[in-house]
Amino acid sequence: MPVRIAELSRRSGVPVPTIKYYLREGLLPAGELTSPNQARYSDVHVHRLRLVRAMVELGGLSIAAVREVLGALDDPEKSLHKAMGTVSAAVAPPDSGSEDEVAHEQARAFVERQGWVYRPRSYAHTALVGVLTTAREVGHERFVETLDVLADAARPLAEVDLAYVLSAGSKDEALEGVVVGTVLGDAAMAAVRAMVRRELSGQLDDAEESRSGSDGNDTDPERGES
Amino acid sequence: MPVRIAELSRRSGVPVPTIKYYLREGLLPAGELTSPNQARYSDVHVHRLRLVRAMVELGGLSIAAVREVLGALDDPEKSLHKAMGTVSAAVAPPDSGSEDEVAHEQARAFVERQGWVYRPRSYAHTALVGVLTTAREVGHERFVETLDVLADAARPLAEVDLAYVLSAGSKDEALEGVVVGTVLGDAAMAAVRAMVRRELSGQLDDAEESRSGSDGNDTDPERGES
Structure with missing residues (x-):
C-alpha cells in the first residue's frame, strides 16, 4: 500500500531530508504524485532506500558510487559478472x-x-x-x-x-x-x-x-x- | 636534516594546505621555528605524515579517529592490547x-x-x-x-x-x-x-x-x- 514520505522515512530509517536529497540525486525513483505537493511511495521505494542506506552507512560508498551500483542493478543488459566488477570497484x-x-x-x-x-x-x-x-x-x-x-x-x-x-x-x-x-x-x-x-x-x-x-x-x- | 614545509610535502606526498590543516588539528607536532613565519621539519614529521595519510586514504579514518589512534601511539602507558582495541574501534x-x-x-x-x-x-x-x-x-x-x-x-x-x-x-x-x-x-x-x-x-x-x-x-x- 502506497505511503507518504513520513511513513517511508519511518520504515526505511532514513530521515526525510535525506530521502529528498536521494530523490534529487536520482538514487530513488520519484513517487506517484497525488497532488502537486504530495507523492506516495511503494514497497519498492522502502526496499531501495534500505539498500542505499546499507551502501552508504556500512559500505562507506559515496553518492556517485551508489549511483553507479544502482545503475548496474537497473540495467537489464548487465551480466552478473559485470555487476560484480562494478560493485567491487x-x-x-x-x-x-x-x-x-x-x-x-x-x-x-x-x-x-x-x-x-x-x-x-x-x-x-x-x-x-x-x-x-x-x-x-x-x-x-x-x-x-x-x-x-x-x-x-x-x-x-x-x-x-x-x-x-x-x-x-x-x-x-x-x-x-x-x-x-x-x-x-x-x-x-x-x-x-x-x-x-x-x-x-x-x-x-x-x-x-x-x-x-x-x-x-x-x-x-x-x-x-x- | 630538517626541511621546510614544501620539502616535507614532497617527501610525504601530502599537499602543503593539508599539512597545515593537520598541524592545526594536532595530528602533527609543530616544527622547529627558525623565524616567526618559518618552521623546519624532521624525519619524524615525514614518517608521521605518511602514517596519517595511510590512515586517511587507505583506512578511510576520520580526523577524529586518526587523532585517537595517534593518542594511543604516543601514550607511553598504553598497552599493546589496549592500542589494538583503539585501532580496531x-x-x-x-x-x-x-x-x-x-x-x-x-x-x-x-x-x-x-x-x-x-x-x-x-x-x-x-x-x-x-x-x-x-x-x-x-x-x-x-x-x-x-x-x-x-x-x-x-x-x-x-x-x-x-x-x-x-x-x-x-x-x-x-x-x-x-x-x-x-x-x-x-x-x-x-x-x-x-x-x-x-x-x-x-x-x-x-x-x-x-x-x-x-x-x-x-x-x-x-x-x-x-
Whole structure:
C-alpha cells in the first residue's frame, strides 16, 4: 500500500531530508504524485532506500558510487559478472595515486605465485599496489609477506560470495546479492576479524609483560577509549 | 636534516594546505621555528605524515579517529592490547544505530558457536549486530549463514596480525605495527578478496548463460564502468 514520505522515512530509517536529497540525486525513483505537493511511495521505494542506506552507512560508498551500483542493478543488459566488477570497484578504496616500481613488482609476483591472471589495470590490482606502496612508504616493507595468507583466507570467502549470488532465485535477486554480499561481507569480515584478534590478544599482554613488566589489567580496551 | 614545509610535502606526498590543516588539528607536532613565519621539519614529521595519510586514504579514518589512534601511539602507558582495541574501534564502520532483537540473538549464537567470550558492548560485536540488522532489513536474512565461513577465514588473518605486531623490535614499532597491520590489512584483504572473486567469476557467466542465454562477452567488467 502506497505511503507518504513520513511513513517511508519511518520504515526505511532514513530521515526525510535525506530521502529528498536521494530523490534529487536520482538514487530513488520519484513517487506517484497525488497532488502537486504530495507523492506516495511503494514497497519498492522502502526496499531501495534500505539498500542505499546499507551502501552508504556500512559500505562507506559515496553518492556517485551508489549511483553507479544502482545503475548496474537497473540495467537489464548487465551480466552478473559485470555487476560484480562494478560493485567491487565501487567499494574499493580510492586509488591513492602513488605507486612505486617495487610495489608493482611485488603485486605482480604475488599474482603469479597464486596462479591468477595478471590484470594490472583492474581496480583490485591498482588498490593492492597502492597498499603495498604505502606499506613501503611508512617503513613496513615486510607487510608484503602477509599477502599469501590473505589469499588463502580470501578463497573460501570469494566462494561464499559467489555461492550466495548463484543461489538467488532470479537475476534481479542475484544482482542484489552481489551488492549485499560485497558490502555486508566486507563490513562483517572487518568485525569478525576484530573479534578474533580480540580473542587472541591475550598473547599480546603476555608478550608485553615479559618485555616491560606492565600490569596487564583486565579492563575492556575497546570501551576504555570512548 | 630538517626541511621546510614544501620539502616535507614532497617527501610525504601530502599537499602543503593539508599539512597545515593537520598541524592545526594536532595530528602533527609543530616544527622547529627558525623565524616567526618559518618552521623546519624532521624525519619524524615525514614518517608521521605518511602514517596519517595511510590512515586517511587507505583506512578511510576520520580526523577524529586518526587523532585517537595517534593518542594511543604516543601514550607511553598504553598497552599493546589496549592500542589494538583503539585501532580496531577507529577503523570499524560507524555504529548504524539500528539493531533488532533477532540480529542480537544471531550474533550471540555465532559467538557461542565459535567458543568466544560474549562481549555484547564491544565495538566489533556492535558492528556485527549492525550488519546483521541491515541484512535483515534489506531482505537478506540468509546472509547470517555466511558468518561461520568468515570466522574460519579470519582466524589465520588475526594470527598474522598478531605475529606481525609481536615480531616488532620495540614497543613503539609494535604499536605502529598494530596500526599498519590493521589499516593496510583490511585494505589489502578487500583488494585480494576482489581479485579472487574475479578469478572465480567465470562461474557467474556460465550460470547466467544457462539461465538467460546472454552472450557472455569477454570485456573487462571492471574497466567497462569507468
